[in-house]
Amino acid sequence: xxxxxxxxxxxxxxxxxxxxxxxxxxxxxxxxxxxxxxxxxxxxxxxxxxxxxxxxxxxxxxxxxxxxxxxxxxxxxxxxxxxxxxxxxxxxxxxxxxxxxxxxxxxxxxxxxxxxxxxxxxxxxxxxxxxxxxxxxxxxxxxxxxxxxxxxxxxxxxxxxxxxxxxxxxxxxxxxxxxxxxxxxxxxxxxxxxxxxxxxxxxxxxxxxxxxxxxxxxxxxxxxxxxxxxxxxxxxxxxxxxxxxxxxxxxxxxxxxxxxxxxxxxxxxxxxxxxxxxxxxxxxxxxxxxxxxxxxxxxxxxxxxxxxxxxxxxxxxxxxxxxxxxxxxxxxxxxxxxxxxxxxxxxxxxxxxxxxxxxxxxxxxxxxxxxxxxxxxxxxxxxxxxxxxxxxxxxxxxxxxxxxxxxxxxxxxxxxxxxxxxxxxxxxxxxxxxxxxxxxxxxxxxxxxxxxxxxxxxxxxxxx
Amino acid sequence: xxxxxxxxxxxxxxxxxxxxxxxxxxxxxxxxxxxxxxxxxxxxxxxxxxxxxxxxxxxxxxxxxxxxxxxxxxxxxxxxxxxxxxxxxxxxxxxxxxxxxxxxxxxxxxxxxxxxxxxxxxxxxxxxxxxxxxxxxxxxxxxxxxxxxxxxxxxxxxxxxxxxxxxxxxxxxxxxxxxxxxxxxxxxxxxxxxxxxxxxxxxxxxxxxxxxxxxxxxxxxxxxxxxxxxxxxxxxxxxxxxxxxxxxxxxxxxxxxxxxxxxxxxxxxxxxxxxxxxxxxxxxxxxxxxxxxxxxxxxxxxxxxxxxxxx
Numbered sequence: 001x002x003x004x005x006x007x008x009x010x011x012x013x014x015x016x017x018x019x020x021x022x023x024x025x026x027x028x029x030x031x032x033x034x035x036x037x038x039x040x041x042x043x044x045x046x047x048x049x050x051x052x053x054x055x056x057x058x059x060x061x062x063x064x065x066x067x068x069x070x071x072x073x074x075x076x077x078x079x080x081x082x083x084x085x086x087x088x089x090x091x092x093x094x095x096x097x098x099x100x101x102x103x104x105x106x107x108x109x110x111x112x113x114x115x116x117x118x119x120x121x122x123x124x125x126x127x128x129x130x131x132x133x134x135x136x137x138x139x140x141x142x143x144x145x146x147x148x149x150x151x152x153x154x155x156x157x158x159x160x161x162x163x164x165x166x167x168x169x170x171x172x173x174x175x176x177x178x179x180x181x182x183x184x185x186x187x188x189x190x191x192x193x194x195x196x197x198x199x200x201x202x203x204x205x206x207x208x209x210x211x212x213x214x215x216x217x218x219x220x221x222x223x224x225x226x227x228x229x230x231x232x233x234x235x236x237x238x239x240x241x242x243x244x245x246x247x248x249x250x251x252x253x254x255x256x257x258x259x260x261x262x263x264x265x266x267x268x269x270x271x272x273x274x275x276x277x278x279x280x281x282x283x284x285x286x287x288x289x290x291x292x293x294x295x296x297x298x299x300x301x302x303x304x305x306x307x308x309x310x311x312x313x314x315x316x317x318x319x320x321x322x323x324x325x326x327x328x329x330x331x332x333x334x335x336x337x338x339x340x341x342x343x344x345x346x347x348x349x350x351x352x353x354x355x356x357x358x359x360x361x362x363x364x365x366x367x368x369x370x371x372x373x374x375x376x377x378x379x380x381x382x383x384x385x386x387x388x389x390x391x392x393x394x395x396x397x398x399x400x401x402x403x404x405x406x407x408x409x410x411x412x413x414x415x416x417x418x419x420x421x422x423x424x425x426x427x428x429x430x431x432x433x434x435x436x437x438x439x440x441x442x443x444x445x446x447x448x449x450x451x452x453x454x455x456x457x458x459x460x461x462x463x464x
Numbered sequence: 465x466x467x468x469x470x471x472x473x474x475x476x477x478x479x480x481x482x483x484x485x486x487x488x489x490x491x492x493x494x495x496x497x498x499x500x501x502x503x504x505x506x507x508x509x510x511x512x513x514x515x516x517x518x519x520x521x522x523x524x525x526x527x528x529x530x531x532x533x534x535x536x537x538x539x540x541x542x543x544x545x546x547x548x549x550x551x552x553x554x555x556x557x558x559x560x561x562x563x564x565x566x567x568x569x570x571x572x573x574x575x576x577x578x579x580x581x582x583x584x585x586x587x588x589x590x591x592x593x594x595x596x597x598x599x600x601x602x603x604x605x606x607x608x609x610x611x612x613x614x615x616x617x618x619x620x621x622x623x624x625x626x627x628x629x630x631x632x633x634x635x636x637x638x639x640x641x642x643x644x645x646x647x648x649x650x651x652x653x654x655x656x657x658x659x660x661x662x663x664x665x666x667x668x669x670x671x672x673x674x675x676x677x678x679x680x681x682x683x684x685x686x687x688x689x690x691x692x693x694x695x696x697x698x699x700x701x702x703x704x705x706x707x708x709x710x711x712x713x714x715x716x717x718x719x720x721x722x723x724x725x726x727x728x729x730x731x732x733x734x735x736x737x738x739x740x741x742x743x744x745x746x747x748x749x750x751x752x753x754x755x756x757x758x759x760x761x762x763x764x765x766x767x768x769x770x771x772x773x774x775x
Contacts, residue, residue, distance in 0.1 A: 089699055096699060097555060121699050181698050182558060201558045201697065227691040230566055232559045251559050284539055284570060288563045338535075342542060347560045 025438035031105035034429040040100025050078035079168040084119040120183040125174035133161040179215045186236045192243040199236035235295045253290030275322045285337040293349035298358040307352040327373045332403045332414045353428045364423025385437040385444040540571045558697040
């Protein structure tokens with residue numbers, strides 16, 4: 001997936017950083033079966049991994065025998081393609097970044113796979129298909145495709161399909177452009193299988209997958225006077241089952257659930273989820289740390305998971321006045337907010353994910369750490385995605401941040417955290433306990449070998 | 465590696481440098497700091513020696529208030545700089561700008577409530593610092609201060625997702641910037657902007673520039689500045705070759721980019737000047753100075769780039 005970014009500070013360090021910058025992974029997403037894993041990077045490339053089918057792989061649902069590790073397939077590169085190219089806005093003399101902000105898979109309907117990928121401006125629908133047969137025996141063309149000399153053709157033959165080496169073809173099928181004035185931060189495919197939404201800082205549009213020249217604007221929070229702008233949209237998602245419902249989060253920490261049946265323009269929310277501010281802990285940074293960086297519906301559609309700078313929260317769709325669960329991701333940073341504001345780390349956007357049964361939530365942190373919280377017990381665990389400490393097939397051990405009291409060996413002090421190593425993007429397999437963690441330009445895939453189908457913190461690791 | 469302890473360090477330095485650093489500060493900054501220090505000192509010494517315990521408690525509280533005031537001021541300065549330089553980020557981020565702008569508003573509200581905003585507005589002759597191109601006022605320093613030398617660091621926002629080359633303003637740096645020995649570092653810190661600046665300059669050369677610089681100076685309020693800042697995040701979706709009126713074309717052009725161009729070209733031609741002085745001179749000159757100098761400046765830019773890369 002690219003080289004490690006560890007590089008000595010030399011005179012050319014800024015050039016070197018620029019070169020490897022393109023390899024930084026910017027999004028990770030499993031498809032609906034979990035057999036394919038797509039990653040997008042800052043260079044506009046998409047790499048699709050496929051899980052290899054191992055002979056003897058136990059089908060889902062069967063319990064592993066005690067002592068058997070199980071033969072879960074590994075993920076190997078399936079296809080790589082350049083999704084977006086660097087673009088240039090001539091009017092403003094600005095580069096439009098080719099970085100892939102989000103990838104979303106469509107539910108599979110035939111042998112081909114479809115995914116949507118987006119940069120700041122343009123959304124593209126890609127078809128990923130396999131070809132393992134090739135027609136041979138044309139009358140007018142030879143094997144290389146050159147036109148045959150007519151005089152050499154003496155008899156008529158019927159072309160036949162012959163098996164060849166597997167080829168994976170990726171073709172752009174639709175390009176949805178000119179829909180957004182501001183930077184696209186989210187896309188979400190609707191459960192109806194025909195439409196999807198795309199959200200930028202101020203607007204949300206709904207598209208039909210088959211129509212590229214127009215979209216419906218369903219949310220618009222742009223004020224008449226840009227000087228009055230105080231809030232932007234940070235993420236949006238369709239409900240997993242109800243095709244008329246979607247949610248979007250804002251930089252002020254609120255969530256709005258909208259029903260498209262109510263009106264064409266969903267500026268007025270159906271439900272507003274907001275936690276009242278604790279007056280005791282108010283500071284100049286309160287608003288910034290309350291800004292929601294990611295929002296995800298649970299698989300059962302009953303809960304919402306949000307991530308703000310310091311916490312992850314679970315909200316019940318039936319209760320708007322506050323979250324039902326709050327998990328402290330890295331509360332030790334609360335006293336360091338000023339420094340984090342100085343170096344801009346306070347604006348980092350962490351993603352959050354549910355596991356398949358909605359019993360565990362996961363999100364990223366700094367120093368290559370990521371956190372998992374068991375909703376039933378409320379307990380959290382810190383794990384590390386770092387090449388030096390994760391050998392393939394080794395069991396991940398939990399890490400601790402030292403914040404006072406008795407210091408154990410292996411504890412990491414708050415002041416020695418590396419804020420350049422941040423885990424922003426991650427994905428959880430839709431059915432099994434397999435997680436994909438992106439750490440700058442490395443992708444880590446961890447599989448639970450002990451209990452592949454139930455939750456549990458025991459994880460083995462495969463580093464890619 | 466990011467320096468978490470920096471904040472506490474800078475406050476400590478602030479205490480030490482408070483008196484000496486007042487020379488050469490812009491009037492409103494000096495006034496507000498003097499106010500808080502005078503306030504502190506007045507309360508420190510106004511009480512008699514008999515009630516020592518209460519004195520020390522009062523003094524501690526006043527000290528705390530002064531400290532808070534200084535912290536808040538520093539935060540305000542930092543936020544204004546960030547806002548002004550938001551277009552120099554590798555990845556433009558509107559959410560970040562909106563959050564910073566809200567922080568500035570919040571600070572202003574609080575300062576208005578406790579009266580400290582008064583000093584600031586008086587210094588500006590009736591309008592607050594955010595009503596002007598604030599960074600220029602904050603960062604504008606007299607030439608006397610440049611000659612002081614010393615090693616204050618440049619504030620630069622490098623990359624949004626990197627805590628690497630962010631050099632943060634120390635309290636001293638709030639007061640002074642020396643550019644003469646810092647020329648390579650300045651050029652180094654804004655290396656990401658070279659390509660953009662070059663492209664912009666090339667684009668600018670071939671256009672007639674409307675005098676849009678005056679808009680910035682009009683003092684219409686924080687609103688114009690904020691509106692401009694947020695306006696820079698728009699992506700124009702215009703297909704090349706579409707029919708646009710000339711006015712429409714130029715009205716979409718954002719003035720702040722020309723200002724950046726001027727700043728960079730000026731840096732090229734007058735390396736002795738501090739970069740933030742140039743912001744000031746840029747603010748006073750209406751619109752970009754001369755396109756004719758852009759071509760020569762471009763080649764000089766290339767030359768400097770070669771030196772940096774070659775070294």
